[in-house]
Amino acid sequence: MKDQQMDTRMICAGLWPPVATPFRPDLSIDFAAFLAHSRALLDDGADGLAILGTTSEANSLTLAERREVIDALLADGFDPAKLLPGTGACAIGEAVALSRHATSAGCAGVLLLPPFFYKGVPDEGLFRYVAEVIAGVGDDRLRIYLYHIPQMAGAGWSLDLIARLIAEFPETVVGLKDSSGDWQNTRAIIERFPGFAVFPASEAVLSQAMALGAAGCISASANVNADGIARLLAAIKAGEGVDEAQAAATAVRNAVTAQPLVPAVKAILAARYGASGWDTPRPPMVALPDDARKALFADPAVKALL
Amino acid sequence: MKDQQMDTRMICAGLWPPVATPFRPDLSIDFAAFLAHSRALLDDGADGLAILGTTSEANSLTLAERREVIDALLADGFDPAKLLPGTGACAIGEAVALSRHATSAGCAGVLLLPPFFYKGVPDEGLFRYVAEVIAGVGDDRLRIYLYHIPQMAGAGWSLDLIARLIAEFPETVVGLKDSSGDWQNTRAIIERFPGFAVFPASEAVLSQAMALGAAGCISASANVNADGIARLLAAIKAGEGVDEAQAAATAVRNAVTAQPLVPAVKAILAARYGASGWDTPRPPMVALPDDARKALFADPAVKALL
Numbered sequence: 001m002k003d004q005q006m007d008t009r010m011i012c013a014g015l016w017p018p019v020a021t022p023f024r025p026d027l028s029i030d031f032a033a034f035l036a037h038s039r040a041l042l043d044d045g046a047d048g049l050a051i052l053g054t055t056s057e058a059n060s061l062t063l064a065e066r067r068e069v070i071d072a073l074l075a076d077g078f079d080p081a082k083l084l085p086g087t088g089a090c091a092i093g094e095a096v097a098l099s100r101h102a103t104s105a106g107c108a109g110v111l112l113l114p115p116f117f118y119k120g121v122p123d124e125g126l127f128r129y130v131a132e133v134i135a136g137v138g139d140d141r142l143r144i145y146l147y148h149i150p151q152m153a154g155a156g157w158s159l160d161l162i163a164r165l166i167a168e169f170p171e172t173v174v175g176l177k178d179s180s181g182d183w184q185n186t187r188a189i190i191e192r193f194p195g196f197a198v199f200p201a202s203e204a205v206l207s208q209a210m211a212l213g214a215a216g217c218i219s220a221s222a223n224v225n226a227d228g229i230a231r232l233l234a235a236i237k238a239g240e241g242v243d244e245a246q247a248a249a250t251a252v253r254n255a256v257t258a259q260p261l262v263p264a265v266k267a268i269l270a271a272r273y274g275a276s277g278w279d280t281p282r283p284p285m286v287a288l289p290d291d292a293r294k295a296l297f298a299d300p301a302v303k304a305l306l
Numbered sequence: 307m308k309d310q311q312m313d314t315r316m317i318c319a320g321l322w323p324p325v326a327t328p329f330r331p332d333l334s335i336d337f338a339a340f341l342a343h344s345r346a347l348l349d350d351g352a353d354g355l356a357i358l359g360t361t362s363e364a365n366s367l368t369l370a371e372r373r374e375v376i377d378a379l380l381a382d383g384f385d386p387a388k389l390l391p392g393t394g395a396c397a398i399g400e401a402v403a404l405s406r407h408a409t410s411a412g413c414a415g416v417l418l419l420p421p422f423f424y425k426g427v428p429d430e431g432l433f434r435y436v437a438e439v440i441a442g443v444g445d446d447r448l449r450i451y452l453y454h455i456p457q458m459a460g461a462g463w464s465l466d467l468i469a470r471l472i473a474e475f476p477e478t479v480v481g482l483k484d485s486s487g488d489w490q491n492t493r494a495i496i497e498r499f500p501g502f503a504v505f506p507a508s509e510a511v512l513s514q515a516m517a518l519g520a521a522g523c524i525s526a527s528a529n530v531n532a533d534g535i536a537r538l539l540a541a542i543k544a545g546e547g548v549d550e551a552q553a554a555a556t557a558v559r560n561a562v563t564a565q566p567l568v569p570a571v572k573a574i575l576a577a578r579y580g581a582s583g584w585d586t587p588r589p590p591m592v593a594l595p596d597d598a599r600k601a602l603f604a605d606p607a608v609k610a611l612l
Contacts, residue, residue, distance in 0.1 A: 027398070027438070059423035062399040063369065092333070092589065093368040115590045116423055117365035119458055120566075125590035132333070132589055152425055154460060155590065260426075283398065283438055284421045284431035284461065 011197045012108050013215045014047030015229050017222035018055040022277045030277045031072045045230025052086035055220040060282040063094050080106035088113025096136030109143030116153035123161040149179035177218045203229045204250045210236045220261050224268040224305050225252045251301035259296050263288035317503045318414050319521045320353030321535050323528035324361040328583045336583045337378045351536025358392035361526040361568050366588040369400050386412035394419025402442030415449030422459035429467040455485035483524045509535045510556045516542045526567050530574040530611050531558045557607035565602050569594035
């Protein structure tokens with residue numbers, strides 16, 4: 001094992017929006033719209049881009065398409081050190097292929113879902129999955145951020161499993177995104193593993209989380225409120241205006257999560273960009289129903305975003 | 307739409323074991339052992355092979371490997387009309403690619419999981435998923451058997467959705483495997499859709515199900531008891547000795563399902579074939595723990611299989 005001092009890579013920190021993916025009417029990826037939105041998020045103060053996550057509908061993209069998304073950003077001049085792609089897959093071989101691609105391209109790291117078809121799998125099986133992915137990638141530059149979203153994946157990273165992974169792979173398993181929505185879990189991970197880069201998936205807990213030592217935030221609603229969350233992070237850093245910034249960010253978060261989350265995010269982006277492609281998720285998701293859309297756009301916090 | 311009379315394809319019926327997949331110590335597929343087991347199942351009375359299902363660990367195989375499994379059987383001389391591969395994937399493009407491959411190879415049909423990452427998706431989204439798969443395959447020979455396993459997939463085929471799919475695609479959506487373990491659901495589907503080929507996933511309900519008009523059985527435990535289930539189906543057909551054959555088949559089923567199902571099936575196959583490769587599932591599954599193994603092999607119904 002190498003000395004930790006030898007690791008010259010930065011650990012991700014700050015605001016990393018999980019970038020939504022726009023589709024054309026035929027459901028193919030609209031790369032031009034995707035690149036424009038990615039650039040807008042960085043312009044609005046995002047520190048990096050957590051592409052190919054749940055909000056990105058990554059699991060509704062083929063493996064080839066997920067690779068193309070990474071390549072499109074690189075070809076367009078995005079700094080790979082600002083990219084944190086989701087590379088999880090049920091099959092180890094596919095998680096390896098995409099993680100290797102991201103790592104050799106110089107991406108900051110990868111967000112790794114647990115394999116998500118089988119339920120009730122033991123921690124030992126999840127440990128071996130990660131060990132196989134790391135061995136398969138075979139690249140010291142690999143940095144894994146565990147992606148904890150048990151309500152979707154039906155499997156998750158327990159505290160004891162996280163401890164075992166950090167102990168076994170201290171230079172590789174460096175962080176976690178907690179999308180459980182369970183603040184006690186987020187808090188427990190931050191407190192138990194100092195130096196481990198923990199990202200809550202909601203900006204509504206950001207001031208609490210940063211005070212405990214969180215790394216930042218990877219939140220679906222950052223797609224529509226990157227500048228508001230960036231302002232919140234700046235206020236936390238400065239120790240000034242935190243309550244106001246937190247309240248404003250939380251108001252947006254609450255409005256968006258009151259509706260089906262990904263369709264709501266895409267409906268706001270469609271309105272902002274005046275581009276209907278944003279409003280067409282891939283099946284099995286559907287566009288936001290009319291009543292939900294009406295409620296969403298009636299919310300003052302959402303109106304202020306447009 | 308073509309006249310139903312023009313359809314010369316047989317609808318699958320009888321016993322179609324979901325063939326388990328053996329791995330080498332490096333976790334690659336042991337094709338020789340897989341082909342030998344596939345042949346043994348047909349020799350033991352299976353009517354066809356439901357390859358690439360849950361018991362097959364299909365979702366732990368890459369798309370390329372799933373294609374190789376189909377091709378290996380065809381290259382070895384298996385009749386494609388006796389193959390019913392699972393081709394479900396979260397990404398429409400991947401389900402299309404594998405379903406098209408199976409269909410153009412002449413397979414009897416495909417077993418289609420719903421996309422299984424997102425939870426709480428509406429029936430409308432699942433309908434569009436199937437419609438996109440059918441349009442994407444673009445081959446009149448495609449026959450879809452819906453795969454209902456909500457406890458793993460976190461999404462399923464409701465009765466109303468099945469009705470809509472049959473009404474819209476009467477020549478294509480021709481059957482369903484019900485792995486819900488909910489007999490009332492299986493019964494409701496059989497009774498509501500006469501002529502729709504319904505396969506319960508457990509032989510424990512087979513005599514009841516066949517009396518109502520089920521097509522047959524696709525059961526994990528058929529990997530270890532194909533001849534016992536074939537005998538039961540023959541007894542049901544003859545109307546003789548049904549109770550005894552049902553009791554014997556149910557005893558095996560109960561013994562196997564008392565333990566983690568796939569590892570238990572593989573442990574029995576490892577013992578039967580004297581080949582440890584059967585005992586090595588891919589992560590996130592792990593081999594059957596020692597205590598479960600002891601309980602499994604102490605069961606008289608299992609002892610009788612070896």
